Amino acid sequence: SQKIEQNSEALNIQEGKTATLTCNYTNYSPAYLQWYRQDPGRGPVFLLLIRENEKEKRKERLKVTFDTTLKQSLFHITASQPADSATYLCALDPSNDYKLSFGAGTTVTVRA
Template sequence: SQKIEQNSEALNIQEGKTATLTCNYTNYSPAYLQWYRQDPGRGPVFLLLIRENEKEKRKERLKVTFDTTLKQSLFHITASQPADSATYLCALDILSGANNLFFGTGTRLTVIP
């Protein structure tokens, strides 16, 4: 069956450290992988998109890697801040022809001051 698993429901880290979130998938062949941030009671906000032929993408303190052999994406936040506390969702795009993203269940990150 198709699965998208994100590491642990919750992740607590100390301010200033690097947070690493994992997204593993099975029985999908995504062309793109996206990461979104979602705050409680709000809609998801797009952060980064990485294509299957890209190994790494960076944006400010964010870095995403994509390994299609391992079927895994890693999402890093360096120099984490309390304001980074949120739920982070990975989403797969299999280029179905529609805006049909397959989302993981998310990882709730808490950055402790």
């Protein structure tokens, strides 16, 4: 069966450290992968999109990698801040027909 897995439901880190989140998938060959942030009681907010021919993408303190051989994406938050506390979702387009499938998310808590 097709599956998207995000590492451990929760990640607790100290302010200033780097948070690394994992998104693994099976049986897909997606052309791109997206990452979203979701705060409690709100809709997801788009962060980054990375395409299959891109190894790495950066936006401010965020970095995403995409390894199509390992079928894995890593999402890094560097110099983390308490304001980065949220749930982070990865999403793929399994059939390349613009229908996204989402992982269950990883909740990050940054301690001051």
